[in-house]
Amino acid sequence: MLINTGIPTKEDLAKVDPSAERLAQGPVAIVECFQEIPCNPCVDACKRNAINIEGDINGLPIVDFEKCNGCGVCIAHCPGLAIFVIDKTYSESHAVVRLPYEFVPLPEKGQLACALNRAGEELGNFEVVRVISGGAKNKTTTIWLAVPQDLAMEVRSIKAPNSAPNIQNSAPGLQSSPTDTLICRCEDITLDEIRRVIADGYRTIDEIKRVTRAGMGPCQGRTCRQLIAQELSRHFGIPMEEVLMSTFRPPVKPVKLGSFVKGGDL
Amino acid sequence: MRIEQHPILEFDRKEKITFFFNGQEMEGYASETIVAALHAAGVKELGKSPELHRPRGLFCAIGNCSSCLMVVDGQPNVRACVVKIKPGMQVELQSGKGDLK
Numbered sequence: 001m002l003i004n005t006g007i008p009t010k011e012d013l014a015k016v017d018p019s020a021e022r023l024a025q026g027p028v029a030i031v032e033c034f035q036e037i038p039c040n041p042c043v044d045a046c047k048r049n050a051i052n053i054e055g056d057i058n059g060l061p062i063v064d065f066e067k068c069n070g071c072g073v074c075i076a077h078c079p080g081l082a083i084f085v086i087d088k089t090y091s092e093s094h095a096v097v098r099l100p101y102e103f104v105p106l107p108e109k110g111q112l113a114c115a116l117n118r119a120g121e122e123l124g125n126f127e128v129v130r131v132i133s134g135g136a137k138n139k140t141t142t143i144w145l146a147v148p149q150d151l152a153m154e155v156r157s158i159k160a161p162n163s164a165p166n167i168q169n170s171a172p173g174l175q176s177s178p179t180d181t182l183i184c185r186c187e188d189i190t191l192d193e194i195r196r197v198i199a200d201g202y203r204t205i206d207e208i209k210r211v212t213r214a215g216m217g218p219c220q221g222r223t224c225r226q227l228i229a230q231e232l233s234r235h236f237g238i239p240m241e242e243v244l245m246s247t248f249r250p251p252v253k254p255v256k257l258g259s260f261v262k263g264g265d266l
Numbered sequence: 267m268r269i270e271q272h273p274i275l276e277f278d279r280k281e282k283i284t285f286f287f288n289g290q291e292m293e294g295y296a297s298e299t300i301v302a303a304l305h306a307a308g309v310k311e312l313g314k315s316p317e318l319h320r321p322r323g324l325f326c327a328i329g330n331c332s333s334c335l336m337v338v339d340g341q342p343n344v345r346a347c348v349v350k351i352k353p354g355m356q357v358e359l360q361s362g363k364g365d366l367k
Contacts, residue, residue, distance in 0.1 A: 104273045139274045185325060186332040188317035217316075218332040218343060223325075253329070254343070 018065040027070025027087035045077035076140035095152035101143045103160045114159040184224035186217020205246040285355040300346035313360040
């Protein structure tokens with residue numbers, strides 16, 4: 001699932017991909033945006049009004065593939081680097097994938113670059129046919145990569161030249177135990193202590209806060225609240241949304257008592 | 267360590283200034299937070315945790331958590347990740363919850 005892996009599934013992609021007929025007609029933008037967040041620079045980037053958002057600003061963008069001419073202006077405007085332009089008419093054997101790139105060093109025209117799929121897996125080395133700088137204001141570079149036709153809908157990034165081999169998720173030999181894992185950093189409360197009070201029958205964040213002091217330190221629960229909710233969710237087998245949240249009260253950040261008296265800087 | 271080359275961001279570091287860490291003279295750039303300047307100088311331990319007295323380093327780096335609370339110019343519990351260095355500033359490791367003198 002996208003929310004767990006960060007990788008869109010075939011079903012997700014089926015919702016945003018243009019038809020095979022449209023792809024055969026020439027370059028076209030594909031917006032692989034699946035998360036409803038308040039974001040819309042793609043809408044303003046398109047001078048042909050081909051990108052629209054459903055409902056309010058949280059809606060997902062929808063491309064009108066008939067209006068889109070595949071100019072690619074939207075690629076560098078997407079803060080989430082989720083827009084690609086696919087040109088299946090580049091040659092008989094090859095398609096061009098235009099993709100956003102925000103790493104240094106930049107590849108150069110004519111160089112081979114290692115193509116990656118959405119999961120970051122290597123798909124082979126292909127020629128960079130164009131490198132377009134985003135300009136002084138928007139520095140996102142657009143890379144044109146010529147890939148075999150059958151990889152046009154798979155290649156979505158390139159590996160930085162001379163980049164380090166894939167880093168393992170954790171250092172070998174590094175293990176954490178519940179007695180070492182801190183949940184509340186302000187009050188030094190470990191995962192082990194949180195699990196113990198849950199086993200004792202405390203079942204809300206507020207109860208756990210009162211019995212352990214987790215969430216009563218300078219950060220006011222900003223770090224531990226979610227972690228405790230996660231632990232409660234796991235223990236009781238309920239979704240996170242059903243875990244009763246603690247009460248939120250001002251101030252939202254630490255304020256010196258003197259500021260209440262005299263005013264002034266926080 | 268400082269990031270020298272970034273594909274998107276530009277760094278206007280401003281002038282070099284001197285501050286003090288536990289009495290020792292340190293250099294940093296005027297645009298940097300206390301923690302950024304300390305990290306660049308190789309200092310990663312910012313204090314000891316209040317109950318277990320474990321070394322504490324940078325955690326959230328945006329002023330949310332309490333991992334980087336330090337004593338700055340005599341004042342305890344300053345979030346060193348969001349406060350910029352100033353010439354002559356006295357930064358000290360904080361142990362525990364801090365005392366007001």
